[in-house]
Amino acid sequence: xxxxxxxxxxxxxxxxxxxxxxxxxxxxxxxxxxxxxxxxxxxxxxxxxxxxxxxxxxxxxxxxxxxxxxxxxxxxxxxxxxxxxxxxxxxxxxxxxxxxxxxxxxxxxxxxxxxxxxxxxxxxxxxxxxxxxxxxxxxxxxxxxxxxxxxxxxxxxxxxxxxxxxxxxxxxxxxxxxxxxxxxxxxxxxxxxxxxxxxxxxxxxxxxxxxxxxxxxxxx
Numbered sequence: 001x002x003x004x005x006x007x008x009x010x011x012x013x014x015x016x017x018x019x020x021x022x023x024x025x026x027x028x029x030x031x032x033x034x035x036x037x038x039x040x041x042x043x044x045x046x047x048x049x050x051x052x053x054x055x056x057x058x059x060x061x062x063x064x065x066x067x068x069x070x071x072x073x074x075x076x077x078x079x080x081x082x083x084x085x086x087x088x089x090x091x092x093x094x095x096x097x098x099x100x101x102x103x104x105x106x107x108x109x110x111x112x113x114x115x116x117x118x119x120x121x122x123x124x125x126x127x128x129x130x131x132x133x134x135x136x137x138x139x140x141x142x143x144x145x146x147x148x149x150x151x152x153x154x155x156x157x158x159x160x161x162x163x164x165x166x167x168x169x170x171x172x173x174x175x176x177x178x179x180x181x182x183x184x185x186x187x188x189x190x191x192x193x194x195x196x197x198x199x200x201x202x203x204x205x206x207x208x209x210x211x212x213x214x215x216x217x218x219x220x
Contacts, residue, residue, distance in 0.1 A: 071174045072151050074130040074196050074209075077216045078158065079181070081124070083109045084218050087116050087191055090208040094186075102206040103157065103195030104214055107181075121190040123162050124181040128172045129212070130154055136168040143193065144185025147178060155204065159193035160184050 077084055088105035091098035095105075110120020128149055135148040143159035149172065150156075162182025166172055183190045196212055197204040 071131045072153060074154055074156050074212045075174070075216075076127075076129050076213045077106075077218065078126050078129050078156075078192060078194050078214070079106055079108065079124060080127050080217075081108055082217050082219075083112075083120075084215065085109045085114065085116055086215060086220065090210060098208075099206055101195075102208065103159075103193050104209050105191045105193055106214070107189075107191040116189070116191065118190050121181050122183070125165075125177055126158055126161065126179045126181060126192060128174055128176050128178050129156055130174050132156070132172065134166045134168060134170045134172060134178065136164060136166075138164075140185060142186030144187060145179070145182065146185075149178065153199050155197045155199075157193070157195040157197075159195075160187045160191060162190075 084106055085108070086104055087107050088095060090104055091102050095101045095103055107116035108121040108124050109115060110117030130149065130151070132149040132151040132155065135150065137143070137146040137148070140146045143157070145159075145161040145163065147158040147161060147164065147166075148155055149158070158179060160182055161179040161184065164179045165177045166179070172178060181190055181192050194209055194214060196207050196209045198207055199205075
């Protein structure tokens with residue numbers, strides 16, 4: 001019995017010594033950097049190294065475009081209201097000739113009868129349809145309180161405004177509030193005259209806002 005007990009103690013002591021030696025070897029080694037790779041949208045990846053207990057990464061730059069339209073290009077309804085109505089079309093009436101006066105007149109149908117409602121239209125918010133820099137022309141003729149929003153490729157005009165929500169020379173982004181609908185200048189009632197120009201061949205060319213979503217969200 002004594003001999004068996006002595007052998008058992010020796011085995012335990014040997015296992016303890018082996019464990020202590022393994023632990024000493026692990027503590028004596030420097031932790032080597034490890035790579036961590038994770039997937040991101042589009043199949044790209046980022047690689048980082050574990051150091052000091054934390055993960056540091058170098059992410060790849062996202063591809064430009066990503067299938068979305070450029071914010072420099074005009075798009076959308078400047079009144080952002082589903083009850084927007086067009087009171088005068090492109091290139092007709094006071095908008096002719098289109099090369100000079102082309103645009104559309106927009107108003108709000110506030111009572112649901114399908115026609116412009118002066119009370120519902122007056123002071124309605126006007127929003128930028130693209131990124132650009134503001135040029136204000138108060139009390140102009142025939143545009144009244146007029147606002148240009150321009151970048152290198154496009155400019156949009158907003159006429160007959162009751163007032164401005166931006167300052168001359170201010171850079172704005174698509175969707176930002178820029179003014180309020182009014183009836184200043186040559187106008188028979190509250191409405192927004194909205195026009196779009198493209199810079200082509202060294203000059204500005206007028207185009208129809210209807211091809212740039214001027215009635216988006218209205219069902220028209």
